[in-house]
Amino acid sequence: MTTPPEIKGWCPGALRPMMSGDGLVVRIRPFGGRLRRAQVDGLATLAAAHGNGLIDLSSRGNIQIRGVREDSHPKLIDGLARMGLVDETPEIESRRNMLVTPFWLTGDSTERFTAELTAALSAEDAPRIPHKFGFAVDTGREPVLQTASADIRLERDAGGGFILLADGLPAGKPVTSDSMVSEALALAHWFVAHRGAHNRMAALLASGQRLPAGFFVPRQRQSYQPKPGFTPLGAMVGLAFGQLQVETLASLAKHGGLRMTPWRMLLVESARQLPEIEDLITDPDDPLLRIVACTGAPRCPQGFIETRPIARQLAPHLSDGQFLHVSGCAKGCAHPRPAPLTVTGTPDGLNLIENGHASDAPARENLTLQDLTKAI
Numbered sequence: 032m033t034t035p036p037e038i039k040g041w042c043p044g045a046l047r048p049m050m051s052g053d054g055l056v057v058r059i060r061p062f063g064g065r066l067r068r069a070q071v072d073g074l075a076t077l078a079a080a081h082g083n084g085l086i087d088l089s090s091r092g093n094i095q096i097r098g099v100r101e102d103s104h105p106k107l108i109d110g111l112a113r114m115g116l117v118d119e120t121p122e123i124e125s126r127r128n129m130l131v132t133p134f135w136l137t138g139d140s141t142e143r144f145t146a147e148l149t150a151a152l153s154a155e156d157a158p159r160i161p162h163k164f165g166f167a168v169d170t171g172r173e174p175v176l177q178t179a180s181a182d183i184r185l186e187r188d189a190g191g192g193f194i195l196l197a198d199g200l201p202a203g204k205p206v207t208s209d210s211m212v213s214e215a216l217a218l219a220h221w222f223v224a225h226r227g228a229h230n231r232m233a234a235l236l237a238s239g240q241r242l243p244a245g246f247f248v249p250r251q252r253q254s255y256q257p258k259p260g261f262t263p264l265g266a267m268v269g270l271a272f273g274q275l276q277v278e279t280l281a282s283l284a285k286h287g288g289l290r291m292t293p294w295r296m297l298l299v300e301s302a303r304q305l306p307e308i309e310d311l312i313t314d315p316d317d318p319l320l321r322i323v324a325c326t327g328a329p330r331c332p333q334g335f336i337e338t339r340p341i342a343r344q345l346a347p348h349l350s351d352g353q354f355l356h357v358s359g360c361a362k363g364c365a366h367p368r369p370a371p372l373t374v375t376g377t378p379d380g381l382n383l384i385e386n387g388h389a390s391d392a393p394a395r396e397n398l399t400l401q402d403l404t405k406a407i
Contacts, residue, residue, distance in 0.1 A: 041162035042128075043095070045111055046121040048104060053083055053330040055099040057107060059116050060124065063145050064092055064131035064291045071289055073114045075281035081107040086280055087326075088273040090365070091165060091180060092130050092291035097330070118153070126152045128165035132175050133290035133298040134264060140193075140208055141170045144185055147212040158219040161230040166215065177253040179293035180367070182222070182232035183215050186250060194248050199233030204245045257294040258315040259305070266302035269312035270295050271319040272339055279310045295323075318346040323366040327359035327376070334359025336376030341400060345374070348404050355407070356389065363389030372407055383407075 043049035043058040050056075059074070066074065074094070078086055083098025099107060111117045118124040127149060135141035145168050151157060152166075167181035170193065174186050184196040186203065194203030195214050206214045221243065222232055229235040236242070259269045265287060273295035283289060283299060286306050290298040299306060305313040312320060322345070325331065327338030342357045349355060356363070356370040363373070366389075373384040375393070382393035383406055395406060 041125070042091075044121060044124045045108060045117050046124050048099065051097070051326070051330055052328070052332045052334075053085075053098045055101060055104060056087075057082075057096045057099050057104070058089065059094050059096070059111065060118075060127055060129070061092075061094065061116065061291055062149060063142070064129070064133065066094075066289045066291075068284055068288045070114050070116065071280060072284035073110070074116075075277045075284060077107055077110045078280070079277045081110075082277075084277050086275050086277060088270060088275075088291070088295050088297070090273075090293050090295075091128065092293050094291065123153045123157075125162050126157055126160060128160075128163070130165065130167040130169075130176055130179055130181055130293055131291075132169050132171050133292050134171050134175065134262065136264075141168055143208070144168050144170060144211055148215065151212055151216050158216065158223045160219055160223060161226075163230055164219075164222070164232070170211075173255060174251055174253045175255040175257070176293065183218055185211055185215060188248050189251050192248075194250065195246075196250055197232050197236060197242055197246065199236045200242070200246065201250060202246050203248050203250055205248050257292065257296055258320070259296065259313045259317075260315055261303075261305075262298065264290075265298050265300045266305050267292075267296050267298050268306065269317070269320050270297070270310065271312060272322070272324045272342065274339075275310050279308055282306070282308045295320075318349045319343070321349060321353065322346055322355045322357065323370075324357040325359050325363075325365035327357075331359055333362065334376060335378055336381065338376070341374065341381075341403075344400060345403060345407065348407055353407070358389035361390040374403060 043056045045057050045059050048055040048057045078096045081099050081103040082096040085097040087095040131145050165181045167176045167184045169176040169186050182198045188194050193206050193211050195206050196203035226235050259267050286302050287300040322342045324338040324342040328334035336359055338357045338359050354371050356366040356373040359376045369387050373389050375382045375389045380397035382396045384391050385394045
């Protein structure tokens with residue numbers, strides 16, 4: 032009988048890192064979803080000095096330094112603190128779980144809401160939300176973060192007004208620019224008071240719990256599809272599986288500040304040409320952009336397979352538009368939602384799941400890589 036994978040129930044931070052197969056994973060939550068050029072360069076230097084040279088971008092717009100030694104962690108935190116990249120306490124850090132649309136302009140409502148929400152979540156009376164509970168500040172003209180993980184969402188309706196959304200429902204509550212953040216905090220307090228054993232908003236609402244009155248304005252449906260290329264604010268570049276070397280990060284620092292995204296992509300501010308740097312994906316048709324693969328073995332102690340070599344071998348066999356999730360175990364950390372195709376590693380081989388999660392019953396099981404190339 033296979034031992035079920037261990038579910039931690041929390042995400043790593045900088046002040047509270049998580050041990051993995053290659054050392055500590057130190058997750059940095061950039062304030063406002065942005066790193067200034069000096070911070071990018073400093074992060075590359077710190078990651079080279081205290082990590083194993085690998086950096087991950089998470090699906091929540093965070094950046095992770097891998098392979099940090101326990102005796103080196105205090106020096107890493109000291110360096111991050113000097114650059115203004117850590118919170119005062121681990122508790123504040125865990126609450127400041129925010130996604131921000133990368134397409135904000137200096138002085139606009141998104142920048143204001145992000146700053147106000149950051150301050151509110153750092154206050155002593157902030158709601159004691161679960162570790163994986165998060166917010167999305169998606170208040171551009173059109174939403175771009177609806178496919179990303181969040182529990183409370185700040186958006187605009189079709190008429191341009193602001194609405195507050197509880198994840199899992201199609202309608203939001205109309206709010207003003209002055210009440211948006213206070214209403215978001217009130218909704219978070221409501222969740223804490225009613226959540227019971229639930230850690231996520233959508234799960235609570237699916238259980239039958241009803242929201243307070245006022246959530247009736249239809250939300251816009253997202254049409255934005257992220258891809259590498261130019262935007263009015265700079266160049267969007269992709270990273271296979273969201274991972275890069277410290278040398279790549281240091282090279283990016285020469286081109287501009289970075290805005291985080293949940294799509295394993297980075298927006299290089301003010302870049303007028305796509306940086307020609309190894310490891311970057313600039314071709315919007317590259318099939319690696321349509322594959323999500325977790326760290327896998329041996330860097331994850333729960334992984335049964337080396338996920339990314341398998342993903343690279345399967346990439347040329349994907350048909351146009353086909354999406355694939357490769358998971359080292361049944362947890363499916365890298366893509367917790369259903370996927371059209373999922374390959375899950377097991378002690379006996381590879382399972383292929385169609386339109387499901389990594390833990391769902393497979394359509395075919397105990398496959399070889401050669402079997403998979405034919406099956407997809």
